[in-house]
Structures are given as structure tokens and as C-alpha cells.
Amino acid sequence: MPKIDKDYFNIDKDPMKANAVEDILTDDEEILVRLTPNKRTFIFESIVKGLPFVLLWAGIDVAVILAMIHNHAFDTSFVPIIFIVIFFAFHLFPLWAYISNVVKRVGGFKNVEYVFTDKRIILRSGLIGINLDSLYYSSITNVEVKVGLYDRMFKVGDIYLSVGEKKHIIDDIPNPYAYGAKIQALVHDIKTDISFPNDLRPKENHGYKTKYSRDDDDK
Numbered sequence: 001m002p003k004i005d006k007d008y009f010n011i012d013k014d015p016m017k018a019n020a021v022e023d024i025l026t027d028d029e030e031i032l033v034r035l036t037p038n039k040r041t042f043i044f045e046s047i048v049k050g051l052p053f054v055l056l057w058a059g060i061d062v063a064v065i066l067a068m069i070h071n072h073a074f075d076t077s078f079v080p081i082i083f084i085v086i087f088f089a090f091h092l093f094p095l096w097a098y099i100s101n102v103v104k105r106v107g108g109f110k111n112v113e114y115v116f117t118d119k120r121i122i123l124r125s126g127l128i129g130i131n132l133d134s135l136y137y138s139s140i141t142n143v144e145v146k147v148g149l150y151d152r153m154f155k156v157g158d159i160y161l162s163v164g165e166k167k168h169i170i171d172d173i174p175n176p177y178a179y180g181a182k183i184q185a186l187v188h189d190i191k192t193d194i195s196f197p198n199d200l201r202p203k204e205n206h207g208y209k210t211k212y213s214r215d216d217d218d219k
Contacts, residue, residue, distance in 0.1 A: 020130045021115050021122055035114040035179075037172035041154040042112070045172070046105040048150070054098040061092055103127075114170050121161070121183070123168055137183075137190045139163050145180035159183065 025031070065088065108127040115122040123133040142162035151157045157176025161168045161183070173179060 020132055021113070021124055024122070024132060024134070025117065026119070030118045032116045032118060035116070035170070035173050037109070037112055038154050038156045038174070039109065041150060041156050041172040042109055043106055044154075045150055046102050050098050050101075054095055058092065058095050061088060112171075114173065121170075123170070133168060135161055135163055135168060137186045138194060140183070140187045143180055143184045143187065145176050147176060151176075 021031075068084070104127050108125060111124060111126045111130060113124040115124065120134050120136045123135065125131050125133075140161050140163055142160075144160040144162075145157055146160060147157035151172065154172070156172045156174055158172065159170040159176055159180050161170070170176075170179075
């Protein structure tokens with residue numbers, strides 16, 4: 001445990017130059033691997049996901065607007081025209097939401113990173129600012145691996161990590177089944193060590209055959 005004194009919260013770093021992931025690591029925490037999504041898959045899925053529905057929705061609205069123009073609906077007074085424009089501006093919300101999501105995902109791709117440490121998984125994302133989600137192995141309740149049609153095309157897959165009621169996604173990484181299995185093994189072993197204490201903390205856990213042991217200096 002680090003020494004806690006009046007200097008504990010002194011931060012002597014330029015926030016504009018700091019590396020966000022390294023800055024949240026604890027002194028005894030080690031990065032095991034860093035992954036980024038497959039760029040082609042990530043961008044392709046960002047554009048294709050929801051596109052058929054949005055095109056259908058927008059197509060219906062455009063057809064209605066063209067029919068109104070053909071029937072001289074816009075030849076009335078100025079006030080009804082304003083109401084019509086406002087109505088369709090709100091009615092096209094799925095289109096604006098789709099465009100916003102595409103811009104957010106494609107524009108923020110450069111900031112997406114998945115960092116695996118010996119304590120947790122850090123999900124890095126963000127379009128303008130950097131968002132960091134820390135998923136401690138002990139808090140993960142379920143691990144799912146999903147490989148869709150587009151994932152198969154690019155030989156990648158997604159890992160869904162459940163923490164309580166919330167699901168976090170590790171998108172479009174290679175060897176998803178292998179990484180999923182290793183995460184599941186870590187979650188199982190760490191939770192087992194917590195649930196079955198190490199025989200009053202001996203060097204090795206004789207109670208449940210986990211792979212983890214402690215060093216002599218942890219006594």
C-alpha cells in the first residue's frame with residue numbers, strides 16, 4: 001500500500017501532455033497487452049450499422065415532402081411552412097442520431113484502445129476528450145464473445161464484458177475467442193482467491209487450485 005501523507009494528492013504533470021492510461025495506473029500495476037480495433041472493420045461497422053433503417057426512414061420523409069411540394073402545400077402562408085419544417089426536423093431525428101454516432105465513432109477511432117493490466121481492463125475512448133473505463137477482473141460478471149458477419153470478413157470479433165447491469169464492448173480485435181478465454185480464466189481465478197482465502201495467506205492457494213501465488217515480501 002502506498003504511503004498516504006500530505007503529498008499523496010500532489011500532481012506535478014501537464015494535463016495536456018499526460019498519457020491518460022499511464023497516469024491512472026497504480027505503482028504496482030503492470031500493463032500486459034495493448035490492443036486497438038481493426039480500423040477497416042471499426043469504420044465499416046460504424047457506417048453500416050443502422051443504415052438500412054435510416055435510409056428507409058429518410059426515404060419515406062423525402063417522399064412525403066416531395067408529395068407536399070407537388071400538391072402545393074408550401075404555397076400557403078409563412079407560419080404553416082415553419083411548423084412543417086420543424087415537424088420534419090424532429091421527425092428526422094433517427095437520421096441526425098445516425099450521423100452523430102458515425103461522426104463520434106469514426107472521428108474518435110484514434111483514441112480507442114484496450115489496455116489489459118494485471119488488475120483490470122482499461123477501455124480508452126473519446127472524440128474530443130479522453131474517456132477511461134476501468135473494469136477490474138473481480139467486478140466482471142460475464143464474458144461473451146460475438147463474431148458477426150462483418151467480423152468474419154475481417155477476421156476479428158467482439159468481447160462483451162458485463163459489470164453489474166452494464167455491458168462494455170471490446171470491439172473488432174483479432175483472436176477474440178483466445179482473448180475471451182484468457183479474460184474468463186483471470187476472472188475465475190481472481191474471484192476464487194477472493195471467495196476462498198489463501199489458508200491464512202500462505203505462499204500458494206491450496207484451497208482451490210488457482211494459478212496465483214504471493215511473494216514472500218507480501219507477508
